[in-house]
Amino acid sequence: MAGVWIIAEQRDGEFRKITFEVASAAKKVADELGSEVTALVLGSGMEGACAELGKYGVAKVLYGDGDAFAAYTTDAYNNACAALIKDGAPDVVLMGASTQGKDLGGRLAARLDTGIAVDCTALAVEDGKIKATRPMYAGKVYADVIINGSPQMASLRPNVFDVVESGGEAAVESVSADAGEVKAVVAEVQAAEEGKIDLTEATVIVSGGRGMKEADNFALLEELAGKINAAVGASRSAVDAGWRPHTDQVGQTGKVVTPNLYIACGISGAIQHLAGMGSSKVIVAINKDPDAPIHTKADYCVVADLFDVVPELTKEV
């Protein structure tokens, strides 16, 4: 059973947006290769939800059910995916470069003795193989990567690939998925505050840096974010100062985000910060220093005091 496979991502039995992005990108690749998209779904009691993936170009779903798959664990997913992929022998395997995909991708590629291009921002087909474009050196250069092993694997950066509705219902086939030996179990899940928008899925982000001066001033950003349905992010300096939790950090050692709009307030634009948000579609920088590096990356540069501009902006919207 060759073709293009995707590894679906679900939380609490619901597919995450990244799954639809990967399915849509896979459909495009499959069309060019003259093949079809198969989704590998691992979960517990979610067979009924699987056909929905057809909407995003998936022709067939292979569904593996089990308590061990209710929530993601490295071992259970790696063991089951490796066995099913070896069995099905797809040409291409795609997944999200989400937290789950980052954990799973490298291990799975090693298990399958193939290569993986991670955190890709574009995919093309060349001479019957996928060519994946991915940032290197904190986004300073972009490399085109062709995997020679089989299957060719790639993980796709969230929010970069469009969700395209192209089909109806997918055929769902139950498969026996073996979690194998699970050496680590999930002891506790500390969910983000209810109603808080996940940074990696946010379409708008308002971010603050050392220029915010103190933790309490982030209330200004929270207020603006509330008005425009945005998530609040932070630079590492703001996190290191204890003003924001590490889960809010954007950058090389934080989260990689690709919103439609990123508003950077009091952030200088160090290369490690740009590595996390440089592929945002529109960047607005509010920084009183006209020479701050963030202005070289921004689409709109506001050279002014953020404590004047942000409240005005909030009032306007």
Ligand SMILES: Cc1cc2nc3c(=O)[nH]c(=O)nc-3n(C[C@H](O)[C@H](O)[C@H](O)COP(=O)(O)OP(=O)(O)OC[C@H]3O[C@@H](n4cnc5c(N)ncnc54)[C@H](O)[C@@H]3O)c2cc1C
């Ligand atoms: C290995 C490594 C990994 C790293 N990973 C990350 C990472 O993941 N994410 C990250 O962000 N950083 C990371 N860093 C740190 C990074 O190098 C910078 O130190 C950090 O991004 C700077 O944060 P900042 O822009 O908030 O602070 P600063 O560089 O101090 O900039 C503050 C900015 O605020 C402006 N400002 C001050 N007051 C105002 C005001 N009233 N109105 C408007 N503007 C004002 C200033 O002009 C200045 O440009 C990493 C560093 C290393 C070495």
